[in-house]
Amino acid sequence: MLRSVEKEISKGEVIARRCSSFFYISDKITIGEAAELFLDNSHIDVLGVTDEDRLVKGIVLRNDLFSLIGQKFGRELYLNRNISEVLKEAPLIYYRRNTFSVIEEISSELNSPVNRYYVLVDDKNRFCGITSSRDLVFFLSDMMRREIKMTQSIHSSLxxxxxxxxxxxxxxxxxxxxxxxxxxxxxxxxxxxxxxxxxxxxxxxxxxxxxxxxxxxxxxxxxxxxxxxxxxxxxxxxxxxxxxxxxxxxxxxxxxxxxxxxxxxxxxxxxxxxxxxxxxxxxxxxxxxxxxxxxxxxxxxxxxxxxxxxxxxxxxxxxxxxxxxxxxxxxxxxxxxxxxxxxxxxxxxxxxxxxxxxxxxxxxxxxxxxxxxxxxxxxxxxxx
Structure with a gap:
């Protein structure tokens, strides 16, 4: 039931290179089945949800899902229901867009303490992966660290x-x-x-x-x-x-x-x-x-x-x-x-x-x- 898209090796600084998850599930499975997938894969925090043509329907978050079924009578009420009942919307971004143009567009969201997710899609709106505001902040931080190191090297030589x-x-x-x-x-x-x-x-x-x-x-x-x-x-x-x-x-x-x-x-x-x-x-x-x-x-x-x-x-x-x-x-x-x-x-x-x-x-x-x-x-x- 757990599916993944193949990570594409992209040239240039495109947003596809900032994906932290390539996993997705069908919109036909139940909430209980999705919960089992999260339990079996502790490294996954978010899953894309698609139809059979891989067209994006939304995302489901680990924490939200377990908070729901952890409520009183939550297991009885929700485990057999369709996953579509707990879907979250997430912005769709073309996977070959330049990373820095995306960062500029969502810059205000990078300052939020809440980690926000973005679904990457191809030109047919098919699921290609998921990135997040935290991924992009880490990317900027790492880029700054490398630039500082390079500047130190140039500075020392001159x-x-x-x-x-x-x-x-x-x-x-x-x-x-x-x-x-x-x-x-x-x-x-x-x-x-x-x-x-x-x-x-x-x-x-x-x-x-x-x-x-x-x-x-x-x-x-x-x-x-x-x-x-x-x-x-x-x-x-x-x-x-x-x-x-x-x-x-x-x-x-x-x-x-x-x-x-x-x-x-x-x-x-x-x-x-x-x-x-x-x-x-x-x-x-x-x-x-x-x-x-x-x-x-x-x-x-x-x-x-x-x-x-x-x-x-x-x-x-x-x-x-x-x-x-x-x-x-x-x-x-x-x-x-x-x-x-x-x-x-x-x-x-x-x-x-x-x-x-x-x-x-x-x-x-x-x-x-x-x-x-x-x-x-x-x-x-x-x-x-």
Missing amino acids: VVKAIREESSSFQIFGAVMPAGDIGGDFQYCRCINNERWFFSLCDVSGKGLNAGMIAGAVSGMYAVYDFSKGLSDILKRINSHIYDLFGGEIFLTGIFFEVDELDFKIRLFDMGHSFLYILRDGRLYAPSTSKENMPLGVLPEIEPEEVLIKIKSGDMIIAFSDGLIEQTNISGEPFGQQRVLSFVSRYRNTPPEKIWKLIHSDFESWRMGNSQSDDVSMLIMKIK
């Missing part, structure tokens, strides 16, 4: 955790400590030619997939960009890319600079980041511009303004993200900008990587087991 570079003119060290698996802080270093270098330290607003996606995309743009076109051009491209994707809801702050070792100059763009300092002759100062550059992705178009800095031997350039200075300890006190800058001043004759290790050690001691609340990044350059 976003470097540490930069160590040294030339005849400078030493530089950069570090990134994500707060989670996918972070929004990232850095980049590239030797443009024998005398020119490009560096950046960026912080994407928010966390998770969107932040990680932007971090990976921007790192990829750096890798293929022709830097002879200048930094302003790539900043405009990054701005357009982020704005087109998120319409100003997600943005990127960053420090972008090019070091020219021939004329000892730095061309600097501070795109709404602000945490950049130069240590010269024992004094710290923040470079200023005539106008404040907006973060990338806030406006559809930008005209970034650069700062030209003449560097000299002994100078240090320090940039860091807000995650470093805003981290609190168990008493709720922030690590603080002054604490970071004091370390830099005190150990200015120490190599950049050593300075970072000292700051990092103090940072970990400071938070005293309090969870890291945001991504942390820092870039330290020392001019020889």
Whole structure:
């Protein structure tokens, strides 16, 4: 009496691939016979009901059936009656429809705590299987898990955790400590030619997939960009890319600079980041511009303004993200900008990587087991 349709191997993301049951019964059997089938097949929660031509008449649910016959005198009243008396209607969906179009159509039902069933049919309305809102939620959850894993892999391959570079003119060290698996802080270093270098330290607003996606995309743009076109051009491209994707809801702050070792100059763009300092002759100062550059992705178009800095031997350039200075300890006190800058001043004759290790050690001691609340990044350059 228990029948099943053969599972069809379908190409593409069609709803037939989301079936959790292919079992059905005839509309001629009794309620008692259906109950026996459920008892013999504990893994089945729902059965399709069809006529002899496999045309769908409805569905019958295990729980509903046993609730009915479990009532007082239920067995006597219902066991010999036809199954049609307990049929439930269920929406019919063409089995080759795209899964995502179905999900969009029934999206409000996916939020319901009640598991809803849908009968899949062919072009002649013949039974092809049953799926449910729970099946589709599991599908979306699994898809999200796989996408997160893929994003983590791409993010890890594109976003470097540490930069160590040294030339005849400078030493530089950069570090990134994500707060989670996918972070929004990232850095980049590239030797443009024998005398020119490009560096950046960026912080994407928010966390998770969107932040990680932007971090990976921007790192990829750096890798293929022709830097002879200048930094302003790539900043405009990054701005357009982020704005087109998120319409100003997600943005990127960053420090972008090019070091020219021939004329000892730095061309600097501070795109709404602000945490950049130069240590010269024992004094710290923040470079200023005539106008404040907006973060990338806030406006559809930008005209970034650069700062030209003449560097000299002994100078240090320090940039860091807000995650470093805003981290609190168990008493709720922030690590603080002054604490970071004091370390830099005190150990200015120490190599950049050593300075970072000292700051990092103090940072970990400071938070005293309090969870890291945001991504942390820092870039330290020392001019020889």
